[in-house]
Amino acid sequence: MTASSNLRTVGTPQLRKEGVDKVLGRAKYIDDLEREGIWYGATVRSTIPRGRILAIHYDARVDWSEFVIVSAGDIPGKNHIQMISADQPCLADGQVNHCDEAIVLIAHPDKRRLPEALAAIYIDYEPLRAVLSIEESETQEEIIWGPHTSEGNIFKQFHLEKGNVDSVWAEAAYIVEGEYRTGAQEHLYIENNGAIAEYDEVTGITVWGSLQCPFYVHKSLMAVFDLPAEKVRVIQVETGGAFGGKEDYPSILAAHAGLLAMKARRPIKIVYDRMEDLAATTKRHPSRTRHRTAIDKNGKLLAMEIDIATDGGAYATLSSTVLSRATLHSTGPYVCPNIRITSRAWATNTVPCGAFRGFGAPQSIFAIERHMEQVALAVGLDSDEIRRRNFLHDGDTTATEQVMVEPVILDTLLDRALEVSDFHARQSEFARLNPLSPVKRGIGLAAFYHGSGFTGSGERYLNSLAGIDVTTDNKVRVLVSSTEFGQGTNTILTQIAAEALGIGYEDVIMAPCDTGIVPNSGPTVASRTSMVVGKLIERAGRQLVTGLRQDAGLLDNYSTQDFFTSCLRYRELHGKVESLCRYEAPPNIYWDDQHYRGEAYPAFAWAVYVAEVAVDTTTYSAEVTNFHTVQEVGRVLNPTLAAGQIEGGVAQGIGYALYEKVLYNNGHMLNNQMTNYIMPTAQDVPSISVHFEEIPFAHGAFGAKGIGELPHDGPAPAILNAIQNAINQSFTSIPLLPEDIFIRVTSDAHEQEQITV
Amino acid sequence: MSSRQFAIQFTVNGQSARVEAPPLKRLLDVLREDLGLTGTKEGCGEGECGSCSVRMNGALVNSCLVPILQVEGSVVETVEGLTVDGELHPLQQAFIECGGAQCGICTPGMLVAASHLLSHTPYPTVDEIREGLAGNLCRCTGFIKIFESVISAAAKKGSQAHAR
Numbered sequence: 011m012t013a014s015s016n017l018r019t020v021g022t023p024q025l026r027k028e029g030v031d032k033v034l035g036r037a038k039y040i041d042d043l044e045r046e047g048i049w050y051g052a053t054v055r056s057t058i059p060r061g062r063i064l065a066i067h068y069d070a071r072v073d074w075s076e077f078v079i080v081s082a083g084d085i086p087g088k089n090h091i092q093m094i095s096a097d098q099p100c101l102a103d104g105q106v107n108h109c110d111e112a113i114v115l116i117a118h119p120d121k122r123r124l125p126e127a128l129a130a131i132y133i134d135y136e137p138l139r140a141v142l143s144i145e146e147s148e149t150q151e152e153i154i155w156g157p158h159t160s161e162g163n164i165f166k167q168f169h170l171e172k173g174n175v176d177s178v179w180a181e182a183a184y185i186v187e188g189e190y191r192t193g194a195q196e197h198l199y200i201e202n203n204g205a206i207a208e209y210d211e212v213t214g215i216t217v218w219g220s221l222q223c224p225f226y227v228h229k230s231l232m233a234v235f236d237l238p239a240e241k242v243r244v245i246q247v248e249t250g251g252a253f254g255g256k257e258d259y260p261s262i263l264a265a266h267a268g269l270l271a272m273k274a275r276r277p278i279k280i281v282y283d284r285m286e287d288l289a290a291t292t293k294r295h296p297s298r299t300r301h302r303t304a305i306d307k308n309g310k311l312l313a314m315e316i317d318i319a320t321d322g323g324a325y326a327t328l329s330s331t332v333l334s335r336a337t338l339h340s341t342g343p344y345v346c347p348n349i350r351i352t353s354r355a356w357a358t359n360t361v362p363c364g365a366f367r368g369f370g371a372p373q374s375i376f377a378i379e380r381h382m383e384q385v386a387l388a389v390g391l392d393s394d395e396i397r398r399r400n401f402l403h404d405g406d407t408t409a410t411e412q413v414m415v416e417p418v419i420l421d422t423l424l425d426r427a428l429e430v431s432d433f434h435a436r437q438s439e440f441a442r443l444n445p446l447s448p449v450k451r452g453i454g455l456a457a458f459y460h461g462s463g464f465t466g467s468g469e470r471y472l473n474s475l476a477g478i479d480v481t482t483d484n485k486v487r488v489l490v491s492s493t494e495f496g497q498g499t500n501t502i503l504t505q506i507a508a509e510a511l512g513i514g515y516e517d518v519i520m521a522p523c524d525t526g527i528v529p530n531s532g533p534t535v536a537s538r539t540s541m542v543v544g545k546l547i548e549r550a551g552r553q554l555v556t557g558l559r560q561d562a563g564l565l566d567n568y569s570t571q572d573f574f575t576s577c578l579r580y581r582e583l584h585g586k587v588e589s590l591c592r593y594e595a596p597p598n599i600y601w602d603d604q605h606y607r608g609e610a611y612p613a614f615a616w617a618v619y620v621a622e623v624a625v626d627t628t629t630y631s632a633e634v635t636n637f638h639t640v641q642e643v644g645r646v647l648n649p650t651l652a653a654g655q656i657e658g659g660v661a662q663g664i665g666y667a668l669y670e671k672v673l674y675n676n677g678h679m680l681n682n683q684m685t686n687y688i689m690p691t692a693q694d695v696p697s698i699s700v701h702f703e704e705i706p707f708a709h710g711a712f713g714a715k716g717i718g719e720l721p722h723d724g725p726a727p728a729i730l731n732a733i734q735n736a737i738n739q740s741f742t743s744i745p746l747l748p749e750d751i752f753i754r755v756t757s758d759a760h761e762q763e764q765i766t767v
Numbered sequence: 768m769s770s771r772q773f774a775i776q777f778t779v780n781g782q783s784a785r786v787e788a789p790p791l792k793r794l795l796d797v798l799r800e801d802l803g804l805t806g807t808k809e810g811c812g813e814g815e816c817g818s819c820s821v822r823m824n825g826a827l828v829n830s831c832l833v834p835i836l837q838v839e840g841s842v843v844e845t846v847e848g849l850t851v852d853g854e855l856h857p858l859q860q861a862f863i864e865c866g867g868a869q870c871g872i873c874t875p876g877m878l879v880a881a882s883h884l885l886s887h888t889p890y891p892t893v894d895e896i897r898e899g900l901a902g903n904l905c906r907c908t909g910f911i912k913i914f915e916s917v918i919s920a921a922a923k924k925g926s927q928a929h930a931r
Contacts, residue, residue, distance in 0.1 A: 025863050032871030033859040035806020035846035039872060042805035198906050200810045200818055201872040250808070250872025251906050284811040496870025496907040650866040654912050658869065661909030684815035684904070692900040692910045 020509045020712045023650040027500035027520065028248070037248045040204035040220045045277035048206070049078070050121035051270045052280070054114035054131050055290060056106035059140035059359035059677030060154065063104055066114060069130035077127060078274040080115040085269065087236030091261050092229050095165075097155070098325035098362065100234050100265045106135070107154065108324035108359050109678035110290040112262070117270045117278055140359040142677055144298055144319045147356035155324070155357035165322045165355040166330035168337045170606050172409050173348035178312045182304035184388045190301070190377035191743040192726070194321075194672035195294035195665075197366055198689050199495075201250025203259055203291060204281035207267035214241025215268045220249045221260035223533035224491045228525045230261035231268060246523040249495040253662070254365030256495065257535055258327050259291045288682035292364030293672055295320040295332055295355070299340065299377035304348075309389040309399045311346040318353035318374060323362035329355040332363070334465050336370030338610045339723075341409045342378035343420055343459045344400040349409045360677045365535060367662065368722040371460055379456040379727030380742060383734060393731065394424055394433065397457050410610045415598075417705050420457060420616055423640045427455060427618035430699060431638040436622065437735065444736070448627045451635070452736025455620045456728040461611030462716030463538040466601040469593055469612075476531035476546035477590035478507055478554055479521070480577045486511065487521040489590070490531040492543045494520075497718050498651035499539055505647060506544045506711045510551025513570045529590060537716025540647055541613065544711025546591045554589035596709040613707045613715045617641035619660075619724035622696075623732040630752040632733055634664050634696045634725075641720060642703040645713030652717060653700045659721025660698050665689045667726035671745045777841045779804065780848025790836035794828075795819045797835045798845060806846040806875045810904070817903030820876035820883075821845045827883040829902075846875035849882060857920040858882055867916030869907035877903045881917050890921050 031037040066081070068074055082089050082103035089103055090096040102113045116127055141147045141154050141163070153162035179185065205219035214237050221227060224244040231242045244264065249256065263280060270278040282290070298319045304312040318336055322329035333355040340351055368375075386396035401420040407413050428434065433453060440451040463469055476490045488507050494500040504518040511518070521528050531543045558564035562580035564572065577587045601608040622636035639656050646652045669688045673680040681687045706713025726744050734740050739754055772787040779802060786801045798804040798821070807830055810818035814829040821830045822844040849856040858881050861867065868874040877900065884891055884899035891899065896917050897910075905913060 026868065029863040029868055032868045032874050033855065033862050033878060034850065035875040037871050038805070039808070041809070199870070200816060200904060200906055201808070201870070249870065251870040253906070654866045654869060654908055657909035657911040658907045662906070683813060684811040685813060689904065689906065691904060692897045695910050698909060698911055
């Protein structure tokens, strides 16, 4: 890319497109919208993790004639939510497989009448044995999903081999083993899930919702209502945070609202309160990762044997693709000639786990980056040196034999991270001062990559379509189903369109995110919007300019006025001014889904993060006191938004490491309130420095790669590495709460005493 | 909840308001449902997230915890009242320029809390901002750009005059 100096809009801090509406409080989220004659819906949920439904009783003290009631029998089409598999019912029919599974829906014109009615519906169950952990599921004593064979309880498994792992253990100078665990994590978008639905015999179903993927919902509704595509319309409204949590769940909620609307013959709104949202919607997959690593005397990796297990919950949802990404990120950014990875996603009778920023990568990166710290200790090298000796470079191959054809600048990123954090000087200073204080300070780092876009052949299957049109009143519109939920889709895509068209940022708007208006540019997930969808918009813009030049007399060095004049002429000739582009894979991309070999991702974002911590040995609390991020994400399209993504991701990563614990009791989330599910507040987040190195990627929009998920990957291992540096304790499980530190430190002290005695 | 309706009179953003509502109806719901002021958001319904922050008689409150009966005769300020003569409040401008708003759902409450902070601490330090906004959760920004927004607004001339 040579045109960087010519870019006018891309790379500049253009103001958030919908920013004014948001600061004025006039942006309309789902709960801010009403429809004439609307009724409100609520959900009866299972109170046991697994069992047969024997009977549903409606207490006669409630006048049920005032309510509309929907159960599985009312579903006109298929009783399943169409994701990767079709195993998850829209409403439980005869059996429940997790707590808080939806069984019955009710609606009433007065939403204040709903709680008493919900409490007056009783369900008789015959409980069945529930499987509540990876370990229980692995025994396969009780098969809760899939065939009653050795495949039982397994949503998906992968096996990857590179080189010959078995040949090297004898010659290894060091062998390091470890087991690492990560817990469930709640997205905690501040806006709960919600949807409004209307049903009409002639036009079909329309759903407005807080959601990430309009066409996922669209596809799912077609199956549930047995309707053709043109009779299903999904409209995304302003969405108050998502982070993956509104990728798959809105398909369920939209169907529920739609079923009530169909039966009530009225618009229906369902908006969850916080307790229901926390208890019933998806979480990040808990994981357990085992590493066995052979290292030579110089600290070079000889072999990596990795075993990953994730807890997928009761239905398959997105577990297979989450597992795929976990698998493909499990070796870290290192080169190793011999690799074996085995990974499995297990079924349990808990609320299905789903997408969450990072999508499996934070789990496996936590494991490898904690493990590399133990490798460093075993070999006797510094944290930075062990990594430097094993980094991937241009021309090296990954676990899938993908050759690094794009520049890899991990050494530069590491150097920069050490420099901006003053790593070694801080480490020495802490080592000198720690003996003098009950507060022990430490510094730690993590190096990692995040693959941009869908894995393997995913983008080819998606086959996304996106474009630009110009309306008769001279509005240039970006046509995508890619959604804005805070990350900056509106701003970035209009910047790209303006740049490609050679007009002003203010001259471009987003078309309404309505499946009846926009093409399917794919889901808004997987750090793909800037890189993949952005590229389609860039191409569509250039294609339109070429068309205007050829057919409508647009000259070089045109003004915005010339552009619109030429659009008028073009419209007279062609009837409309529209330019659509379909996804084209970068050349020389080869992926073997069967053997998991080839180009897993068209591009990778790279990073080195450094955390400083303070561990108070009187309260056993650990806090992050300073944080530095250095990353290469291709061209930075908007520096303000890009830094905002990094800072927000780091804050979520800090929560993942030190605060956020989902507690289950017999499969039900116990702490389903903001009072006791604790995320970092303004007082818990440290100063976060953000540094970008930019290497434009030819196949991303104006050089962009993915950015959104990367910052969630690194904080947890960097923080626990820093804690190890501070108090010389190796913790292998997150979240790491003060009680965990207390138990470890005091039991160690106790053991020491016993030894002395 | 009693369905008996009470007439409640109070001032919202400088205008007089009169509603008929059950006495325990939350101020949040009265603002949103009875007065159509949907800028104030519900995030948790238990006073933890601060999305429903409004000022009541000069104090910062979570409107999900205030029964409407308690509001009789009070002066309430919401995000809709932040603009001055149709112009964006310096905080609103700064949140747009510095990236203090991402998904925007916490933004109204955050802006009200920040304006409350500036009303008693016109030039806050970062630590004072952290404390002043500790009751308002944001899941998108990691708070850093919110701190920058508040500092930027405070530094702008006239912020003292606007921060009521």
